[in-house]
Amino acid sequence: MTLIKRALCASLMLLGSTAFAAGTADAPAAVRLYAMDCGTIAVSDISVFSPGVDAGQKKTLTDSCYVIVHPKGVLMWDTGLSDELAAMPDGKQLGKEFHGSLKKTVAAQLKEAGIAPEKVTFLGLSHMHFDHIGNVGLFPRATLLMQKEELALAFGPDAAKFGNDPKNYPTLAANPRQELTGDHDVFGDGSVVIKRAIGHTPGHQSLFVKLKKTGNVVLSGDLAHFTKNWENRRVPSFNFDKETSLKSMNEMAAFIKENKAQFWIQHDLEQNQKLKHAPKFYE
Ligand SMILES: [Zn+2]
Helix, strand or coil, X not given: CCHXXXXXXXXXXXXXXXXXXXXXXXCCCCCEEEEEEXXXXXXCCHHHCCCCCCCCCCEEEEEEEEEEEECCEEEEECCCCCHHHHHXXXXXXXXXXXXXXXXXXXXXXXXXXXXXHHHCCEEECCCCCXXXXXXXXXXCXXXXXXXXXXXXXXXXXXXXXXXXXXXXXXXXXXXXXXXXXXXXXXXXXXXXXXXXXCCCCCCCEEEEEEECCCEEEEXXXXXXXXXXXXXXXXXXXXXXXXXXXXXXXXXXXXXXXXXXXXXXXXXXXXXXXXXXXXXXXXX
C-alpha cells in the first residue's frame, strides 16, 4: 500500500469512527427521539377500524416504534412486528384481515443508530397486541412500564380472551416491571411522560415527549390508527370499550391543544412517511 493510500484509508477510518460516534446515543445533552420502521400491515378490510365506513376497502398501515434517548437513560416505545418477518420476502398473514411484512429488523435499525439493546433502560408498550410486542425479547433487562390492567391481562389467565398470546412474548414475564395506575413521568423532569389512555385495551397508554428543537410530540399508541379515524373519533370494532375509547381520545385532544403538541399516529402510513427515520433523530 502506498503512503497516500494508507493516509487515505486512515482518514476514511477516522471519518467513519467520527460519524459513528456522532450517531451513538450515549448520554446526549438533550432528549432525542428516533422513529423506526417496525413493519407494514396490509389490511384487507379497513372497516374493522371504522365500523360501517369504507367497508371492503383495503388500506396499508405502517407499524412504527420509537426510541427516546434521555441524558438519564433510554426508553424503547413499542417494538413492532417480530424481526423474523424481515427474512420472509412475502411477509406473513397475521389473522384474518392483516398481512405483515418488515423491511429491516429492529435490531439492525438500533445498531445503525448506535443504540445497544442492553442500554435500553425502560420498555414502554402502548399495549400488548401482536404488532407492538414483536421484539420485546431484545430487551430482557429493561424495566417494563405498563398500566396495571394491561399487565394483569398480559400475564393473567385471560390473556387469550384479549387477543394476547404469551407464546409471542416468552421473555417478558422475567423483565423487571413497574406497574402504573395513571400518567408516569419516566425520567422525573417532565420531558418523557407516559399518558394513561385506556379503551383500545384495558390498560392502553400513549407517550408525551418534550423536545427542545422539535417541540412537543404525542406518540399515539393505538388511540387512533390513522388520521381520518382520529378526526372523526371512530372507534375500531375490536376495541375493549367504545365509550372509554372516546373519552380517552377527547382527553388527549385537549391535552394536545393545551401543550401545542404534534400528534404522531403510529399506524398512519402517509403521516409517518413524512417523518425522518433512524439513524436520523429529532431533538
Ligand atoms: Zn397496533
